[in-house]
Amino acid sequence: MEKLSSAAVVPQLLRNVIIAVVVFADESLLQISANSKLLEKLRLFLVACFLFFLRSIPSVVSFANSNPTRGYTFAAEKKNKKLEIGDCASESGIGRAIWQLLxxxxxxxxxxxxxxxxxSLAERLIDENHGQNSxxxxxxxxRVLNASFRRTLGRLEAAVERNRSGPVRSGLNRVVRAAVRVVGDGFNSWGGEETVDQSAETAEKLAAELLWLAEKMAGYGFVDEAVEKWASASNLAWLALWSEPRxxxxMVQISALLFKEAAAGEEKWKDVKKKMLVSWLPLLCRASNGADKPVLRSAERAELEKVLEKMISELGEEEQExxxxxxxHHYTACSSSDWxxxxxxxxxxCHSSRQLLLLDCDDPQTKRLTN
Incomplete structure (x- = not known):
C-alpha cells in the first residue's frame, strides 16, 4: 500500500518538471523566432513533441492509481465529517446526513x-430541524451550515483562481498555456486529484450554492459567521473584479444580503464592517448589470445604498476616508455604472473633516476669520 501511495506522486512530479521545461523553452524560442518563420515552425514542432510525450506517459505509470483505498469507507467518512462540522453535530446521525448531502x-x-x-432533501431535513423548536x-x-459555507467559499475561491484570465494571468502565451493546462489536468486526474469537469466545480455553480446557504443562514438567524468569512475573503473579492458577468x-447578491445583515449587527462587528466595505465595495462599483436583467432591482439598490451609508457613518474619521x-476610485473608473x-x-x-480642522486650529486670527 505504501509503495503504491508513493508511486502515485510520480506523475505530479513529472508534470511539474516538464511544464517548467516547456515554459522555459517556449519563452526562449519565442524571443529567438520573432523574425524567422523557420524557427517559429521549429518552436511549434517542439511544443507538439512535448505534448505528445506528456500524453504518452499515462500508459506507462497508470498503475500508480490502482489504490483500493480510494473507495468509500464509512469509518473514514465519519471521521472526516467530525473534523469538518465539530464533535456535537458529528455525533448525531442527522448531522452527518445533512453534511453529506451538502x-x-x-x-x-x-x-x-x-x-x-x-x-431538496438537504433543504427538507434542515427545515424540519428548524421546525422542531429545539x-x-x-x-x-x-454548525453544519457554517461548515458548509466555509467549505463552499474555499472551493469558490479556488475555482475562480483557476479560471482567472486577463491581467491576472502571466507566463506562457495563450496557445501553449492552454495546451499545458489540458495536459496538467490529465496528470491531476491520474495522480489522484479531481479535475474541474469531474467535480462539476464551476465558479458560477458554487457562487449560487453559497448564496443559497447565506439565505438559509440569514433566515434561521445565525448568519454571523457567514458575514465574517465573506468580509475576510479579500482575495476572492479582488479576483471577482475580472470574473464573468454571471x-x-x-457575488453582488451575496454581498448585498450580507451587507444588510452586517449593518444590523452589534458594535463588536465594527472591524468586520470595515473589512467588508474595503473588500466588496469595489465589486459593487464595477460589477456588470448582467446579461438578461439587473442584478438588483431599483428598490434593492436604494436600500443597499442606505445600508452602506449607515455602515460608513459608524466608522472613525480615518476609516471613513x-x-x-x-x-x-472605483466609482469614477467604471463608466458603465453609476451605482x-x-x-x-x-x-x-468632507464637512466633518473641515470642522475637525477648525477645531484643531490654534491660530486665533484663523478662528476669527472663519467665524
Whole structure:
C-alpha cells in the first residue's frame, strides 16, 4: 500500500518538471523566432513533441492509481465529517446526513437530475430541524451550515483562481498555456486529484450554492459567521473584479444580503464592517448589470445604498476616508455604472473633516476669520 501511495506522486512530479521545461523553452524560442518563420515552425514542432510525450506517459505509470483505498469507507467518512462540522453535530446521525448531502451538492453537476433531488432533501431535513423548536437542533443546523459555507467559499475561491484570465494571468502565451493546462489536468486526474469537469466545480455553480446557504443562514438567524468569512475573503473579492458577468451577479447578491445583515449587527462587528466595505465595495462599483436583467432591482439598490451609508457613518474619521477614497476610485473608473451613489456620505465626511480642522486650529486670527 505504501509503495503504491508513493508511486502515485510520480506523475505530479513529472508534470511539474516538464511544464517548467516547456515554459522555459517556449519563452526562449519565442524571443529567438520573432523574425524567422523557420524557427517559429521549429518552436511549434517542439511544443507538439512535448505534448505528445506528456500524453504518452499515462500508459506507462497508470498503475500508480490502482489504490483500493480510494473507495468509500464509512469509518473514514465519519471521521472526516467530525473534523469538518465539530464533535456535537458529528455525533448525531442527522448531522452527518445533512453534511453529506451538502457536500454531495457541491460535487454533482447542476444539470443532473440528482442535483435537485439532493438539494431538496438537504433543504427538507434542515427545515424540519428548524421546525422542531429545539435548541439542540438549532445548534446542529448552525454548525453544519457554517461548515458548509466555509467549505463552499474555499472551493469558490479556488475555482475562480483557476479560471482567472486577463491581467491576472502571466507566463506562457495563450496557445501553449492552454495546451499545458489540458495536459496538467490529465496528470491531476491520474495522480489522484479531481479535475474541474469531474467535480462539476464551476465558479458560477458554487457562487449560487453559497448564496443559497447565506439565505438559509440569514433566515434561521445565525448568519454571523457567514458575514465574517465573506468580509475576510479579500482575495476572492479582488479576483471577482475580472470574473464573468454571471459570476459577478451571484457575488453582488451575496454581498448585498450580507451587507444588510452586517449593518444590523452589534458594535463588536465594527472591524468586520470595515473589512467588508474595503473588500466588496469595489465589486459593487464595477460589477456588470448582467446579461438578461439587473442584478438588483431599483428598490434593492436604494436600500443597499442606505445600508452602506449607515455602515460608513459608524466608522472613525480615518476609516471613513479610506473607504470613501476607495469608493471614489472605483466609482469614477467604471463608466458603465453609476451605482452605488455614496456622494452624500462623501460630502458629509468632507464637512466633518473641515470642522475637525477648525477645531484643531490654534491660530486665533484663523478662528476669527472663519467665524
Amino acid at each position: 457536500s454531495a451538492m457541491n460535487e454533482i453537476p447542476v444539470n443532473s437530475r440528482k442535483y435537485e433531488v439532493v438539494r 435548541l439542540a437542533l438549532f445548534d446542529l443546523n448552525r 459570476l459577478q451577479c451571484s 479610506q473607504v470613501l477614497s476607495l469608493w471614489l 452605488p451613489d455614496l456622494n452624500g456620505s462623501y460630502v458629509r465626511w
